[in-house]
Amino acid sequence: MGTRRVVVTGASSGIGAATVRLFRQHGWDVVGVARRADKLAALAAETGAAVFVADLTVQNDVDALQDYLAASGPLHALVNNAGGAMGLDSVEDSAVEDWAWMFEINVLAVKRVTSAVLPLLRRTIAAEGGSADILTVTSIAGHVAYLGGGGYNAAKFAAHALMEVLRLELNGEPIRVIEVAPGMVKTDEFGLVRFGGDAVKAAAPYENVPNPLTAEDIADTIVDAVERAPHVNLDLITIKPVAQAAPSRLARGALSVRPEA
Incomplete structure (x- = not known):
């Protein structure tokens, strides 16, 4: 088998950009997809x-992506x-508009891209x-609710359900459906987007999370x-820092063993 090719969405920064870099280091051909042309050009x-x-x-835009991928070679993996x-x-009190945006990007975009890419994977x-x-x-957040997470919880619970159903639908085909569910990840932009560019928030x-x-x-x-x-499917991978027991249960300050009683 020759070089394998993967498409990675949200590739302009954070987890997506890091994933593009690592796949390239492992010898994959990679197509990074995002909205920001300048960031993508730098990554390329x-x-x-x-x-x-x-x-x-x-x-x-997703239709155009499908056409590009179909015309530019075989495709072996999709990272949503x-x-x-x-x-x-x-x-x-939350704004319905915020919920609609979260559902669009976390759920409907995953559905759109998956629908576009599946025929190419089968091909x-x-x-x-x-x-x-x-x-x-x-x-x-797609598995455990937390205060203030209403819209994000709802969207990520839906994304989790989408993957669960897709795995059932594809049973019998040699296509793995994998979900990676991170906890607290410190990136440059996630919090800035969440809080409208407020760097302090x-x-x-x-703060003080080790x-x-x-x-x-x-x-x-x-x-x-x-x-x-290929016969091994990591259906669901939950990954959190040791300092995080749950979305709302964080240790702050240096980790240390409890003294003996």
Whole structure:
């Protein structure tokens, strides 16, 4: 089998960019997809990855992505990474517009891209044999609710359900469906988007938390899952820093053993 190719969404920064870098280091051909052309151009220059500018909440952009992928070679894996949170208000007080944006990017974009890419994965399997992968980055917010998480919880719970159903639908085909659900990951932009560019609010959740996860930690998990033997499916991978027991249960300050009684 020749070089394998993967498409990674949300590739302009954070987990997506780190995933593109690591796949390239492992010898994969990579197509990085995001809205920001300047960020993608810099990533392409750094890594040698191919890039495609698209807003995944716009069907015409996803159709154009499908056409590009179909015309540019076989495809072996999809990493649905694009997503985000908006606000930390209560269910009562939060803006419906924020919920709609979160559902669009965390759920409907995953559905759009998965629907576009699945025929291409099947085409590659038919031509080459082997198997393919669909991996989606969700969140522990899609498994455990927390105060202020209403819209984000709802969207990520839906993304989790989407992956569960897709795995049932694809049973019998050599296509793995993998979900990676990270906990606290400190990246440059997640908090800034959530809090409308307020750097103080964006930094507060990580204050005095020892060693939150990095984008590179999640990228390592993604690439490891996709590169495992094709008969092994890591259906659901939950990954949190040791300091985080649950979304709302964080240790702050240095970790240390309790003194003996």
